[in-house]
Amino acid sequence: MNETISTILRRRSVRVYRPDPVGQTELAEMLEAGRYAPSAMNQQPWHFTAIRNPDLLRKLEENCKSAFLESNVDALREAAKQEEFRVFYQAPLLVIISGDPGALAAQYDCTLAMENMMLAAASLGIGSCWTHAVMMFHSTEKGKAVFRELGVLFPEGHQPYAAAVFGWPAEPYAEAPPKNADCVTIID
Numbered sequence: 653m654n655e656t657i658s659t660i661l662r663r664r665s666v667r668v669y670r671p672d673p674v675g676q677t678e679l680a681e682m683l684e685a686g687r688y689a690p691s692a693m694n695q696q697p698w699h700f701t702a703i704r705n706p707d708l709l710r711k712l713e714e715n716c717k718s719a720f721l722e723s724n725v726d727a728l729r730e731a732a733k734q735e736e737f738r739v740f741y742q743a744p745l746l747v748i749i750s751g752d753p754g755a756l757a758a759q760y761d762c763t764l765a766m767e768n769m770m771l772a773a774a775s776l777g778i779g780s781c782w783t784h785a786v787m788m789f790h791s792t793e794k795g796k797a798v799f800r801e802l803g804v805l806f807p808e809g810h811q812p813y814a815a816a817v818f819g820w821p822a823e824p825y826a827e828a829p830p831k832n833a834d835c836v837t838i839i840d
Contacts, residue, residue, distance in 0.1 A: 659775045664826055666779025669743045669819035673704060678776050679745070682818070685772035686749070689765035697755030698762050699807050703746045708802060712786075713740045715798045719789035739785045743817030748786055750810035762813035770816060779821040786815035 653661075674682075683700055691697065703709055716739045720732035731737055740746060749765050751758035770780040789795035790812050799805070806812065 655775075659771055661828070662825065663771060663774040664779070664828070665781040666743075666819070666821045666825070667741045667781055668822040669741060669779060669817075670822045671742070671744060672820050674745045674778060674818055674820070678773075678778060681776065682747075682769045682772045682778070686747075686765040686769040689761070689768040691761035691764070692755065692757035695752075695755045695761065697752040697758045698765050699750045699810055700765075701748045701750065701804065701806065703748070703804065704744060706744070708804070709740060709744075709746055711802055712746070712798075712804065713738065715795070715802075716740075716783075716785040716789045719785050719792070719795065723788070740783060740817045741781060743779075743781070743819040745818040746783065746786075747816055747818065748804075748806075748812045749814040750806040750812045752807075752810055754809070759813045766814035766816055769818075773818050777820070778818055779825075780816050780818045783815045783817055787812050 679702060683702070686698075686700060687696070703712070717732050717737070720728040720739070723729055723732075732739075747766070747769060749762040751762040755761065766782070770782075773780045790799055
């Protein structure tokens, strides 16, 4: 199996991280991979915001957790009620990819860029986990105000479309859960 496919099959969502920071070299490589993602008509409508400040991460996490607590989804509310629940899983790095909603496919473009970053991270031995709470929280007026208060600003007119935490896994990767084999139709 080639190295790219091996990395794709090995990647897992990591929810337990060591406190060691992701180095500048690794972060730069992951960001570069993100910028090389495909985008509709090559518009590249994205902006990458990398947050490594522990105090800022803690404050942002506390606020993003409220998005789960106020959600209409029972499972999210129940998870957030657990004392040990952490939206960012104590990861030392959060990356938010915002995009220009006027672009042809900003949400998809930003999501593709994040997947490139997550695969690049896996290839470097760095764990990652998608963090939808960021977009949920930012979509509220309260969330937008908190982001502004905390100084987490996006380019004019941009909105967050993808967010993930990154860090060195504290535990070995779990086995892959069974994958649905009955989800493919091939038409010759």
